[in-house]
Amino acid sequence: MLKWAIIIVAALICVALFMNLWRLIQGPSIQDRILALDTMYINSIALIILYGINVGTGLYFEAALLIAMLGFVSTSALCKYLLRGDLIE
Amino acid sequence: MFPAKESRFLPMPFHSLLLFIVWLLLNNTLAFGHILLALFFAWAIPKLVSMLKHGHPTIKKPWLALRYALLVMKDILVANIEVALIVLGPLNKIHPSFIAIPLDIKSDLGVTLFASTISLTPGTVSTEISEDRKWLYVHALHMDDPEQMIKEAKERYEVPLKEILGC
Amino acid sequence: MEFWLESLVAIVLVIGGVFLLIGSIGLVRLPDIYTRLHGPTKATTLGIAGLLLASSVVSSFAEGSISIHEWLITLFLLITAPVSANMIAKTALHHGLPAIERTKGQELMEQANRQAPPTGMTTSLESDAKDKQP
Known part of the structure; x- marks a missing residue:
């Protein structure tokens, strides 16, 4: 039962990732693209955690945590750059 | 428990508590050595950084x-x-x-x-x-x-x- | 693992996945950048929380000891999601991106970008109230 749930959720997340990709390519403004990228980070964290459940190790936790941190930092760096035209003032 | 005047031993009690918990969560353990290490970090890091900050926010309740x-x-x-x-x-x-x-x-x-x-x-x-x-x-x-x-x-x-x- | 616990974990997993998908559907479907912010910031936080809860239960059973370090990611996302949403909204206002036409209170966008207090705020509220009465 858990195996089936994992397969279903993986399919859902893949669909979500393709939707984000569509917004990333289509997005009329650059802010839309940043938002799509941010959502993609979160969806990939979910995919990694799902794989961790599937193979039954806790090793992937660190990878997920790193993606979460780098995703936040890169989102705020991109926004800061768009706001000021400069990262370090 | 939460003195109005900040103590010199524990300048930021809530940051200390947070550091303690996060360290144990990161290592996902309750082993004695890690608790000791977490206690040390929770004491030392706030003491080091407290002089960089003016006016610590305090939680009253x-x-x-x-x-x-x-x-x-x-x-x-x-x-x-x-x-x-x-x-x-x-x-x-x-x-x-x-x-x-x-x-x-x-x-x-x-x-x-x-x-x-x-x-x-x-x-x-x-x-x-x-x-x-x-x-x-x-x-x-x-x-x-x-x-x-x-x-x-x-x-x-x-x-x-x-x-x-x-x- | 016992059957009822396994089915509970499976249900939580599927709920988390559905919320993640809803967040992305919101990203595709909603009409302008300001409304699009709502989908990912809220729905994905809960989706990730569901997945991590399931992961925490499964690994607790696999290792035979309680494993709660997954909650660190949930906590981190809970803190950072509003911050990044706020930064993107700020940038959108800064670049003067248009909101869809039926958005109310559009005169506030320009004042928000200048970080000025809203000048016509009370009057606009009063006029709104007047519009509603008849």
């Missing part, structure tokens, strides 16, 4: 803070279901709106917590704050009655936050 956290958790759950229904439903019926919420809270931490709570709960995202810190600009996904919403947000989140931070 920790139990109220816990209740506030539970309230926000519940509201996040409700908000998610509401937003999910709006997203999946017909989109030409929603009425998005910009509103300005007057702020009574003054401290940095208070404003940050209030804005974050607004972002996480029912159908609103905080966008910008005015320079004099008296107004918070909020974008709402679906808005029928702005005044009612402002009143509710202030009563539900700002009043307890003010009480917790004591300002």
Whole structure:
């Protein structure tokens, strides 16, 4: 039962990732693209955690945590750059 | 337990507690050695960085803070279901709106917590704050009655936050 | 693992996945950048929380000891999601991106970008109230 749930959720997340990709390519403004990228980070964290459940190790936790941190930092760096035209003032 | 004058031994008690918990969570263990190491970090790091900061925010009522956290958790759950229904439903019926919420809270931490709570709960995202810190600009996904919403947000989140931070 | 616990974990997993998908559907479907912010910031936080809860229960059973370090990611996302949403909204206002036409209170966008207090706020509220009465 858990195996089936994992397969279903993986399919859902893949669909979500393709939707984000569509917004990333289509997005009329650059802010839309940043938002799509941010959502993609979160969806990939979910995919990694799902794989961790599937193979039954806790090793992937660190990878997920790193993606979460780098995703936040890169989102705020991109926004800061768009706001000021400069990262370090 | 929470002295008004900050002690020299533990300058930031809540940061110490947070560091202790996060260190144990990161290592996912309750082994004696790690507890010892966590205690050392929780004591040493705040002591090192406390001189970089002016005016530490203090939490006056920790139990109220816990209740506030539970309230926000519940509201996040409700908000998610509401937003999910709006997203999946017909989109030409929603009425998005910009509103300005007057702020009574003054401290940095208070404003940050209030804005974050607004972002996480029912159908609103905080966008910008005015320079004099008296107004918070909020974008709402679906808005029928702005005044009612402002009143509710202030009563539900700002009043307890003010009480917790004591300002 | 016992059957009821396994089915509970499976249900939590599927709920989390559905919320993640809803967040992304919101990103695609909603009409302008300001409304699009709502989907990902809220729905994905809960989706990730569901997945991590399931992961925490499964690994607790696999290792035979309680494993709660997954909650660190949930906590981190809970803190950062509103901040990044706020930064994106700020940038959108700064670039003067248009909101869809039926958005109310559009005069506030320009004042928000200047970080000025809203000048016509009380009057606009009063006029709204007047519009509603008849």
